[in-house]
Amino acid sequence: MPGNPNEIKLVNNAMSNATRRNIMNFLSSGDKSTEEIGGKVGKTMLDFHLKLLQQASLIEIEEGAVKLSEYGKNFLKDKEEKGTDKTADLSKVKPVEVTEVRQLLPCIADSSKFRVIANMAPPLGGALKVLEPLFPRGRYSDKINALIIQKGEVITTVYGAGKVTMTMIKNEGEAREALDNLRSTINEAIAKGVAPAPREKVRVEPMELYKYLPQTNCGKCGDQSCYTFAIKLMSGEASLDKCTPLTEPKYALNQEHLQVLTAYI
Ligand code: SF4
CATH class of the missing domain: 1.10.15.40 (Electron transport complex subunit B, putative Fe-S cluster)
Incomplete structure (x- = not known):
């Protein structure tokens, strides 16, 4: 079972990739053949992904059959329990307002575009995690307690403490419109509950x-x-x-x- 820093690094690296996380979740319903896994997550670099999971002691492979190791099962169980603990309830969350657009700076990746820093109040804190399904390209990061939303080339990051950043914005008008849409989407969810948006596969080049x-x-x-x-x-x-x-x-x-x-x- 992984315990020393190098072994833990192998596990973190193995689980840092969405395809490998999908493989682990797929295996939680029982042993699978490599063909079945390829049919579920795609065959591109499948051997590579399986090898990293195996090296991290998360799975075992025997004659084409793939299964979760005992450590892999415990790892998923532990993650599930932690996730449940962190799920917040929207019933006590107050509607938010965008209180100010603090800065409009040249964007790092393209100086013809802007990076916007704004404030949202009251801060959403742990409720951000619950809001993730609202956005087809939304992802909650535990590490930075932020909800990251990609729409076209614009990346919006909403932090639990209330800060909101947006990149690749054309002008202040576009920033204000995007922030207003964000506020409406969040407030509608606070009023009616979260209806999951169809998930989109995000392709990074x-x-x-x-x-x-x-x-x-x-x-x-x-x-x-x-x-x-x-x-x-x-x-x-x-x-x-x-x-x-x-x-x-x-x-x-x-x-x-x-x-x-x-x-x-
Ligand atoms: S990615 Fe570029 S800047 Fe970073 S260490 Fe490698 S060569 Fe240097």
């Missing part, structure tokens, strides 16, 4: 990741160029922490956006 990397080709990650590193991020061969320049304060926002984008891979 290497170029999108590249836009937020430092683009210095310094080689500290072990790759010759930032674009090669972006391709490896896509395939799961690299993780964001290998790009150490991203921890410099000037790249803090880039890192935030890359964490958002890689959550969709």
